[in-house]
Amino acid sequence: MLPYVCKLCLNLKIHCIDQRMFCTSSLLSPLQLPSRTETHLWYVLPNEVKSEPLIKKYVDLLSPIEKENVFSMRGDELQKLALLARALVRTTITRYQICSHVSPRSLEFRKNAHGKPEVCWQHSDDWHPPPLHFNLSHTSTLIACGITIDSPIGIDVEEKQRRMKNNILSFARRYFSREEVERLSAISDPEVQRQEVIKLWTLKEAYVKALGTGFSGAPFNTFTIRFGSANPNPDAKDSAVVIVPLENQTNLTTNWQFAQVELAGSHYAAICRENDGISEGAPMKLIVRKTVPLVEEHCVL
Amino acid sequence: MRLLLMVAGELINWHFQTQALTKHSQFFDTNYKPFSLYNIPSHSSCSLPLVVFYSFPVFNSSSQISFPLLFSQSSMASIAGSSTFMASLSCHKPNQALTRASNFNAVSLAINGKSFPSLKLHSAPSRLRVSCAAKPETVDKVCSIVRKQLALPEDSAVTGESKFSSLGADSLDTVEIVMGLEEEFGISVEEESAQTIATVQDAADLIEKLIEKK
Numbered sequence: 330m331l332p333y334v335c336k337l338c339l340n341l342k343i344h345c346i347d348q349r350m351f352c353t354s355s356l357l358s359p360l361q362l363p364s365r366t367e368t369h370l371w372y373v374l375p376n377e378v379k380s381e382p383l384i385k386k387y388v389d390l391l392s393p394i395e396k397e398n399v400f401s402m403r404g405d406e407l408q409k410l411a412l413l414a415r416a417l418v419r420t421t422i423t424r425y426q427i428c429s430h431v432s433p434r435s436l437e438f439r440k441n442a443h444g445k446p447e448v449c450w451q452h453s454d455d456w457h458p459p460p461l462h463f464n465l466s467h468t469s470t471l472i473a474c475g476i477t478i479d480s481p482i483g484i485d486v487e488e489k490q491r492r493m494k495n496n497i498l499s500f501a502r503r504y505f506s507r508e509e510v511e512r513l514s515a516i517s518d519p520e521v522q523r524q525e526v527i528k529l530w531t532l533k534e535a536y537v538k539a540l541g542t543g544f545s546g547a548p549f550n551t552f553t554i555r556f557g558s559a560n561p562n563p564d565a566k567d568s569a570v571v572i573v574p575l576e577n578q579t580n581l582t583t584n585w586q587f588a589q590v591e592l593a594g595s596h597y598a599a600i601c602r603e604n605d606g607i608s609e610g611a612p613m614k615l616i617v618r619k620t621v622p623l624v625e626e627h628c629v630l
Numbered sequence: 631m632r633l634l635l636m637v638a639g640e641l642i643n644w645h646f647q648t649q650a651l652t653k654h655s656q657f658f659d660t661n662y663k664p665f666s667l668y669n670i671p672s673h674s675s676c677s678l679p680l681v682v683f684y685s686f687p688v689f690n691s692s693s694q695i696s697f698p699l700l701f702s703q704s705s706m707a708s709i710a711g712s713s714t715f716m717a718s719l720s721c722h723k724p725n726q727a728l729t730r731a732s733n734f735n736a737v738s739l740a741i742n743g744k745s746f747p748s749l750k751l752h753s754a755p756s757r758l759r760v761s762c763a764a765k766p767e768t769v770d771k772v773c774s775i776v777r778k779q780l781a782l783p784e785d786s787a788v789t790g791e792s793k794f795s796s797l798g799a800d801s802l803d804t805v806e807i808v809m810g811l812e813e814e815f816g817i818s819v820e821e822e823s824a825q826t827i828a829t830v831q832d833a834a835d836l837i838e839k840l841i842e843k844k
Contacts, residue, residue, distance in 0.1 A: 403786075407798045468800065487802065494779050494806050503809055534801060544801070545825040 359426040362459055363616070365479050366605050370617045371421045371626075372473040372486075372592055375413050378621060384409070386623060387416035390433045406469070413622070414465055414472050420622040421474050422448065422463060428456060433623075445541040464538055471596050480603040483539030485531040486596045489524065497523050505529065506553040506575065524597075529554060531599035532587060536572060539585060539601040551578050588613040590630070763790075764834035768815075772834045775810045779803055790831035811837060817844070 363369045378384065388396065391412070399411040419433035430451070437449040446465075450458035460479045466486045467473065475484040493500055497519070501510050509529060516522040532554050537547045553573040574581035588600045600615065620626035773788040780797055782788065788797065794804060808824050811817070811833060817840040827833045 401793075401796055403792075403796050403798065407796070410798075469798070485801075491802070493802075495809050500806070500809065503812075504805060530802060543825060545821040548821040 360424050362425045362427070362461065363476060363478050367477075367614045367616060368482065368588070368600055368602055369476040370473060370484070370590070370598065370600060370615060371417065371476070371620050372471055372598075372617070373413055373417050373620055373622060374471055374593060375410055376470060378409075378413060383621075383624065384412065387412050390419050391415050392437070410467060410469065410472065414467055416622045417472055417474050417620070418463060418465055421476065421620070422461065424626075425459075425461075425476075427459060427461075441541055443541055443543045443546060445538070445543070466534075466538075466598075468596065471593060473592065473598060475600055475602075477602050480605065481539050481541060483535040483537065483541075483601045484598060485534035485538065486592065486598045487527050487531050488596055489527070489591070490595070491527055493523070493526070497526050501526055504549045505533075506550050508553045508555070508573075528589060528597050528599070531597050532570065532589065532601070535587065535599040535601035536585060539603075540582070542580070547581055551575050552581050586613050588615050590615065590617065592617070592629075593619070763831065764838045768837055769830060769834040771814060772811065772830050772837070775814060776807055776830060779807045779810060788830065790829065790834065792830050793828055794830075795828075807833075815841060817841060 388399075391399065395415050399408055399415065402408045402411050416433075418438075419436050422436060423431055423433045435451075437451070438446050439449040440446055446463075448458075448461060448463070452458065462477045462480060462482050464475050464482045464484045465473070466484045468486055468488050468491075470488065471486055473484055473486045475482045498510070498514060501513050505513070513522060513525055513529070516525060533549050533552075536552075536554070537544060537549070540547055552575060555571050555573050557570070570587040572581065572583045572585060574583065584604045585601050586604050590598050590600075592598050600613065602613070615630070616628065617630045618626050619629050769790050773792075776782070776792075776794070776797065776799075777784070777786065777788055780799055780803060782797065794807070799807065804824070804827075808819050808827075812819055815837050817837060819836070819840065823836055827836060
C-alpha cells in the first residue's frame with residue numbers, strides 16, 4: 330500500500346482498501362438500496378474535508394453546469410460547500426448497488442416542473458432504473474442527503490445555535506400558522522422557544538420540499554404541524570407529527586411521516602417522506618451515516 | 631411580442647419620444663425641454679440627450695411584464711407622477727445613473743417568470759441610456775439589509791446583480807431578508823412573488839412595485 334493510503338487506514342472503518350480508493354469507481358462494498366419502509370440519511374461535515382487532491386477529485390465528478398454553479402459562488406467557503414453538496418449527492422446515489430454503468434460522474438440530473446432536482450436515469454431496454462428519490466439540504470457546517478425508494482422525500486437541516494436576526498416571535502407570527510404561534514408563545518424559556526422555532530422551521534421546510542412545489546406552492550402559514558401528544562416534548566420523533574392544512578388548501582396532502590434527529594451534536598434535521606402504509610404510527614425507520622465522499626462512511630444512530 | 635420588445639429596445643428618436651411622453655406626462659409644456667422636465671441643472675454634466683426606453687402602449691399593466699434591468703412595470707404604467715421614474719432620471723446622482731446605464735448593453739427580459747435570451751443593444755456612445763428600474767437608494771437599502779442578514783463585511787461587493795444564492799443565503803436567510811424588507815419599506819410580500827426574487831435588483835424592483843401599489 331502507498332504511504333498516503335496508510336495514513337487514511339487509521340480513520341477508515343472499511344476493510345477493503347487499496348490505492349484505487351481515489352479512482353472514480355469506489356471499492357467500498359456496494360450497499361443495498363433502502364427498502365420501501367426505510368429512509369437513509371447521509372451527511373458530511375465540510376470542515377473535515379481538507380485534502381486538496383480529494384477536493385480536486387470531487388470537482389472531476391461534476392457536470393459542466395454544476396462546475397459553473399459551484400464557481401459562481403462568492404468565496405472559497407461557499408464554493409467548497411456547493412462542491413461538497415454535489416459530490417455528496419453523486420457519490421451517495423452510486424453507493425447503492427444500482428447498475429454497473431452508473432458512476433458518480435455519469436449521473437445526470439434535471440429539475441421537475443417546480444424546480445426540485447431529481448435523477449435523470451439513462452433508460453435502456455433491459456434495465457429499469459430504481460425509483461430512487463433524494464433531497465439535499467445544507468448549512469455552512471453540514472451537508473445532508475436523504476434517500477428513499479418509491480417515496481418523495483424532503484429534508485432540512487439547521488444549526489442548533491442559529492440566531493435569528495429578527496425577533497423570534499415576530500418571525501413566527503409572520504411565517505407560521507396561528508395554532509403554531511400560540512404553542513410557541515406559550516414556551517417561557519426563550520432559549521427553548523428559539524430551539525422550537527428552528528425545529529418547527531425544519532419540519533415545515535422538509536414537508537414543503539417533499540411536496541416538491543417549493544415555498545410558494547405551500548406557504549408556511551397555510552398549514553399547521555401538530556404533534557401527537559398534547560405537550561410536544563423534545564423527543565418529537567417519538568410522537569406522531571401530523572399536517573393540518575388550513576381550510577381551502579386543496580393542494581396540501583397529509584399522508585406524510587416525519588422524523589427529527591440531531592446530527593453531529595450541532596444540527597437539527599427533519600426528514601419528511603410519504604407514509605408507506607405498512608408501518609402505521611411507528612417511527613420512521615431511519616439509518617443515518619456520516620461520510621466523507623469517496624473515502625469513508627460509518628453508521629451513526 | 632418579442633419583436634415588439636426588440637424594437638422598443640432600439641434607440642428611439644426624439645420625435646417619438648416627445649409624442650409618447652406628451653401623452654402620459656402632466657409636466658410637459660408646449661416648449662418641451664427634456665432638461666427642465668427632469669430638473670437637470672443647466673450646468674450639470676448631463677449635457678447628452680436623455681433617451682428613455684419606453685415601451686409601446688400595447689403593454690397595459692395587466693400583462694404582468696417585468697423588466698428587471700431597464701424597466702419597471704410601474705414606470706411603464708404611468709410615467710407622470712411616478713416619483714420612482716422622476717427620481718431615477720434626476721441628475722441628483724448623475725454618476726450613478728451613468729455608471730449603471732453604461733454597463734448595460736444586454737438586456738434580459740423576464741416575462742411571467744420565463745426569461746428570454748438577452749437582447750443585444752447597439753452601443754451608441756452619443757446617447758445616455760437611463761434605467762427605469764428601482765431607485766439606487768432602494769437597491770442600496772436592500773444591499774445593506776442583505777449584508778446585515780448574511781453577516782457580510784462592509785467592503786464585500788453586494789450590488790444589484792448579486793444573486794442571493796451566490797452570497798450564501800439559505801432558505802431561512804431569504805425569508806428573514808424578506809421580513810427585513812417588509813419592515814423597512816412597509817410592504818407585504820406574497821410567497822409567490824418572493825420565489826421570483828433571485829438577485830438584489832429583483833428584490834428592489836419588487837419593492838418599488840409594491841410601494842407603487844399601496
